[in-house]
Amino acid sequence: MSTTDPLDPLDPLDPLPQLHPGPPDHLPDPVIEIVGIEKSYGAVAVLEGIDLHVGRGEIFALLGPNGAGKTTLVNILTTLVKTDAGRSSVGGFDVTTQAAAVRSTISLTGQSAAVDEFLTGEENLRMMGRLVGLGRSGGRVRAAELLAQFDLVDAAGRRAGTYSGGMRRRLDLAISLLARPPVIFLDEPTTGLDPRSRQALWNVVRSLAAEGVTIFLTTQYLEEADQLADRIAVIDGGRIIAEGTADELKRGVSGARVELTFGDPVSFERAVAVVGGADLQADAERLALSVGAEQTVEVVKSLLDLMQHHAIAIDGIAIIRPTLDDVFLALTGHPTTEAAAA
Numbered sequence: 001m002s003t004t005d006p007l008d009p010l011d012p013l014d015p016l017p018q019l020h021p022g023p024p025d026h027l028p029d030p031v032i033e034i035v036g037i038e039k040s041y042g043a044v045a046v047l048e049g050i051d052l053h054v055g056r057g058e059i060f061a062l063l064g065p066n067g068a069g070k071t072t073l074v075n076i077l078t079t080l081v082k083t084d085a086g087r088s089s090v091g092g093f094d095v096t097t098q099a100a101a102v103r104s105t106i107s108l109t110g111q112s113a114a115v116d117e118f119l120t121g122e123e124n125l126r127m128m129g130r131l132v133g134l135g136r137s138g139g140r141v142r143a144a145e146l147l148a149q150f151d152l153v154d155a156a157g158r159r160a161g162t163y164s165g166g167m168r169r170r171l172d173l174a175i176s177l178l179a180r181p182p183v184i185f186l187d188e189p190t191t192g193l194d195p196r197s198r199q200a201l202w203n204v205v206r207s208l209a210a211e212g213v214t215i216f217l218t219t220q221y222l223e224e225a226d227q228l229a230d231r232i233a234v235i236d237g238g239r240i241i242a243e244g245t246a247d248e249l250k251r252g253v254s255g256a257r258v259e260l261t262f263g264d265p266v267s268f269e270r271a272v273a274v275v276g277g278a279d280l281q282a283d284a285e286r287l288a289l290s291v292g293a294e295q296t297v298e299v300v301k302s303l304l305d306l307m308q309h310h311a312i313a314i315d316g317i318a319i320i321r322p323t324l325d326d327v328f329l330a331l332t333g334h335p336t337t338e339a340a341a342a
Contacts (some may be wrong), residue, residue, distance in 0.1 A: 033089045061219060250323070256321045267287075271289055
């Protein structure tokens with residue numbers, strides 16, 4: 001970057017009042033509280049009695065298909081949309097009656113990166129730093145910190161318009177952290193990113209949570225929720241239909257299954273006849289069968305003993321545990337958008 005400061009003409013911004021004064025010294029728990037939230041557009045009910053609580057330093061994921069009400073709920077919590085009924089608070093401040101205080105406590109990163117393509121990465125950060133009240137020197141220091149944290153130092157002097165999708169999302173998130181907000185809303189932040197960029201953003205989210213930042217994440221990617229979230233809620237048709245940790249949700253669907261695979265149709269058909277039972281699932285195309293297994297070690301041993309007793313050769317054996325895809329399908333009756341596309 002040249003020694004000429006492109007932001008010097010903006011010096012008159014320095015004395016402006018601080019637009020984002022930062023978090024209060026203490027935030028009561030829960031950090032996010034939602035009770036009976038309802039929202040309709042005309043005759044269409046988007047949210048129907050939502051109740052949720054999110055604790056300090058927690059990564060909370062809201063899963064749901066397109067049109068389920070995820071973004072509407074985020075817009076309500078971030079003061080962008082007014083609710084029809086119910087109440088909500090963020091950082092101890094009522095979203096309806098203390099909207100300005102809520103806005104001083106939060107940061108929102110939407111579904112598309114909001115960066116100026118004609119400014120460099122560093123210039124984007126320094127300009128926004130000035131706008132949130134950091135001043136010229138404070139903005140320069142904070143920009144340098146965030147460029148390092150988000151692995152953008154080498155690209156700091158390049159125009160943001162030349163960045164890859166993953167770099168733009170990281171810059172967008174960095175901008176949202178300029179004032180060190182204690183609560184961050186991430187509305188489908190990795191949509192359209194390649195796996196490597198998505199993983200890089202996950203690492204940033206984990207580091208923020210480790211620092212005590214509360215993160216409210218909406219996503220269609222079940223792996224994302226599984227990897228990141230301390231707790232997950234599933235929303236469908238404007239209602240919360242399940243809530244808990246990933247493991248709790250998986251256990252609520254079904255237990256593990258033990259799967260045997262075979263190298264030829266004859267062995268497969270003999271094994272199906274020998275094992276039998278109402279819990280047997282047979283896949284003739286894959287030459288595989290599976291049975292439920294609360295105690296996987298015992299079931300594995302008994303199946304192997306049974307195959308050996310009847311001289312049936314197997315190709316492989318695996319323990320199959322339920323995934324969040326299974327949870328989503330069982331709860332909503334349809335796969336996620338991601339799974340449907342696949």
